[in-house]
Amino acid sequence: MSLPLPFTKRFAELTVLRAALLTRRVISAVTEISKHDATPVTMADFGAQALIMAALHGTIPGYGYVGEEDAETLRKDEALAKTVFELVREIGDEFAKHEVVNADEDLGVRRLPGVTSQAEMLDLLDLAGRGTPGPKGRYWVMDPVDGTATFLKGQQYAISLALVEDGKEVLSVVCYPNLSLDDGVVSETGVDKTGCGVMLSTIRGEGTEYRKLSTEYSLGPFRKLDRFPVPTSLADLRLVDCLASKSSRLDIAEALAKQLGALPFPGIDLWSSHVRYGALMLGEGEQGKHIMIRVPVGARGDPSRAYVWDHAGSQLLYTEMGGKVTDLEGKDIDFGAGRTLAANWGLVAAPEGVHGEILSLVRELIAKDSKQ
Structure with a gap:
């Protein structure tokens, strides 16, 4: 029906x-x-x-x-x-x-x-x-x-x-x-x-x-809500994260913040996944200056710990405002791969105008970390 x-x-x-x-x-x-x-x-x-x-x-x-x-x-x-x-x-x-x-x-x-x-x-x-x-x-x-x-x-x-x-x-x-x-x-x-x-x-x-x-x-x-303006400087960005998270590489997120000059880290600390997405869109988030990354703890290929209900809906709201969400390989998020986001690895959410640059920086940090 x-x-x-x-x-x-x-x-x-x-x-x-x-x-x-x-x-x-x-x-x-x-x-x-x-x-x-x-x-x-x-x-x-x-x-x-x-x-x-x-x-x-x-x-x-x-x-x-x-x-x-x-x-x-x-x-x-x-x-x-x-x-x-x-x-x-x-x-x-x-x-x-x-x-x-x-x-x-x-x-x-x-x-x-x-x-x-x-x-x-x-x-x-x-x-x-x-x-x-x-x-x-x-x-x-x-x-x-x-x-x-x-x-x-x-x-x-x-x-x-x-x-x-x-x-x-x-x-x-x-x-x-x-x-x-x-x-x-x-x-x-x-x-x-x-x-x-x-x-x-x-x-x-x-x-x-x-x-x-x-x-x-x-x-x-x-x-x-208006669509995001293009950020004038990467240093103006703030990272939204959760310091209590045990499933995400906070060290890599903090390294990104330092590289961007987007300190302190995190700019906003929130527990709920959907509320973190909300921070990308609401209040000062309407200015398009908030970003979010998730680098999973563990090895690439480990079973996903990201559940579809923690992300579905919020990503559409964000992209309708001019945000872009992909995984760490640049692929769109697939909500049809089971109860987890099994077809994707990690996440980068940022305004369209800077998403590609943020994704590249995160991938460089991951590559550097893997050599240590």
Whole structure:
């Protein structure tokens, strides 16, 4: 079933908004649950993905679904599953009472489907959590709470939803429910105390839209973000990174910063992958002076540790503003190679006008490192 992209985008925006409101509900009283890899996952993770999947599966069936969470933990804990279901149903019912404010005569978006039973919720979680993207067809890629560690601290996190076709992003919505830009920069401590943060959305080829969200169950107006100007000097650039990362060569990123004169390193330090992309585009990032590189720890050819849901959607938003994203070999990112970015090695994100130069410098640093 294929629906017009403007309808699909509006529907995706409302879907992400509903999930964001759920996460805001639990942010101050969240229960942490252990996963096999010791990454914290929360009731907000399960609840947000369940609401997203209910909307997608109930409105646009027939596509594939790929999400971070499955229902394994909830199936082993009946009390927890019941608590999550009650939260999902509560938010779904509340959102339905206010959906008239989001009705759109032209796009025809009326009501988002909810979750009708605990068993349905578990099945929907498994449908995405066990999904695997392929090189052909359409599928939704979602990250219900990217940045659970900082979410638990009341800092920055993101909710992402991307429509991918034949391995390429077609449509994207990313919400940063805690983000305030009052200080002009994306930071962990720049928290929106009264609203629901910021939402970015796009259809490929149509530019990136920006919304400042309230908590009033509505999307509100948007503005189109300008395309990046060409940086006048590489020394004006700032690197966005995560000093807590154990999967990326921070030493090479810092060496690049020193070579460019782009100090201190990192210019912006953020935990969530999608929030780091957000820093490339928002606040002072709108000036096109922020870049990001990822040189994986380990040998070339090691299994990828980069998951599709940590990148899908944000890259389309960035390229619609005049950014360019490739891997370290200069290849486009392939979102159809499985649950990881297995067809790519590393990443360079920079404005189009300087991407080639940045990529060359990073490759020189990698070559120099390999000889040591």
